[in-house]
Amino acid sequence: MSTAPGLASLLAHPRARQAARGVSDWIDLQWSLLIEQLRAVAPRARGRLLDVGCGNKPYEHLFRPFVSEYIGVEHSATFGETSASQAGGPDVFYDGVSLPFEDASFDTVLSVQVLEHTSEPQRLLEEMSRVLRHDGLMILNAPFSFRLHEEPHDYFRYTPHGLRAMCEKAQLEVVEIRPQGGFGSVIGHKLNSLLGLRLARVQGLAQSLGKLGHEASSQSPPRFWLLPVVFPTMAVISAAARVFDRCVAESTEALSFLVLARKVAAPRG
Numbered sequence: 001m002s003t004a005p006g007l008a009s010l011l012a013h014p015r016a017r018q019a020a021r022g023v024s025d026w027i028d029l030q031w032s033l034l035i036e037q038l039r040a041v042a043p044r045a046r047g048r049l050l051d052v053g054c055g056n057k058p059y060e061h062l063f064r065p066f067v068s069e070y071i072g073v074e075h076s077a078t079f080g081e082t083s084a085s086q087a088g089g090p091d092v093f094y095d096g097v098s099l100p101f102e103d104a105s106f107d108t109v110l111s112v113q114v115l116e117h118t119s120e121p122q123r124l125l126e127e128m129s130r131v132l133r134h135d136g137l138m139i140l141n142a143p144f145s146f147r148l149h150e151e152p153h154d155y156f157r158y159t160p161h162g163l164r165a166m167c168e169k170a171q172l173e174v175v176e177i178r179p180q181g182g183f184g185s186v187i188g189h190k191l192n193s194l195l196g197l198r199l200a201r202v203q204g205l206a207q208s209l210g211k212l213g214h215e216a217s218s219q220s221p222p223r224f225w226l227l228p229v230v231f232p233t234m235a236v237i238s239a240a241a242r243v244f245d246r247c248v249a250e251s252t253e254a255l256s257f258l259v260l261a262r263k264v265a266a267p268r269g
């Protein structure tokens with residue numbers, strides 16, 4: 001990615017890089033609310049954890065303190081098309097159909113924003129359930145309102161009712177479903193995506209900070225002259241979205257839903 005020479009040398013500094021990443025993570029409502037949500041549920045994870053569709057394992061640091069093993073598995077074909085593949089990450093690759101693990105071999109299965117990327121989500125969920133031990137914990141996040149991404153491998157969006165029905169078919173008893181963000185975050189995230197990605201074209205810049213790993217690598221330079229206006233505007237939108245969501249509870253909107261479910265025995269007969 002071509003960055004302005006001044007910006008490139010600034011981002012070469014670890015502290016400046018860290019600060020830039022921190023600020024951009026805070027502005028990115030989808031990312032910061034997801035991390036908040038996963039941090040809150042991570043202490044429930046136990047034993048051997050399998051992260052299905054792990055990308056470059058961006059959540060490992062949240063779960064590591066609570067599990068004995070953290071194994072990431074990826075669909076080799078789709079992963080190879082993402083920019084995250086350049087940084088590595090997965091421990092195991094497979095064909096995207098049959099997870100290469102024994103039945104009931106994991107205590108926790110985690111899958112974040114993967115179910116929308118397979119044309120056969122029920123089959124994938126049943127595979128995840130198969131490798132989960134009896135009473136093991138499934139932590140599943142799937143988007144409800146999110147722009148098209150990782151195209152053409154972007155097939156579905158999910159409601160809490162759809163996720164519940166899918167879990168029941170896969171021998172998973174839903175314990176809890178949590179919305180990620182509300183009306184403010186949905187609108188704020190859409191406005192910020194438009195400003196950042198369409199107007200200022202910061203995809204490559206974000207990828208140089210280790211973000212947007214699920215998208216194909218971007219080579220186009222940002223519109224640098226817009227950044228002094230676009231970044232502060234995005235920060236104001238993110239702050240306003242957070243305040244709005246605290247003040248107005250709107251239960252019919254969310255960026256995504258997080259499901260916590262337990263593996264149960266197959267129904268008799």
Ligand SMILES: C[S@@+](CC[C@H](N)C(=O)[O-])C[C@H]1O[C@@H](n2cnc3c(N)ncnc32)[C@H](O)[C@@H]1O
Pocket residue numbers: 052053054055056058073074075077078079080082096097111112113114117118124150213214
């Ligand atoms: C939006 S990315 C999410 C990556 C990671 N979970 C994260 O949150 O950063 C979706 C990932 O799902 C993977 N994927 C698509 N189909 C899959 C399948 N059948 N099994 C496992 N992973 C799959 C893709 O390769 C991609 O890395």
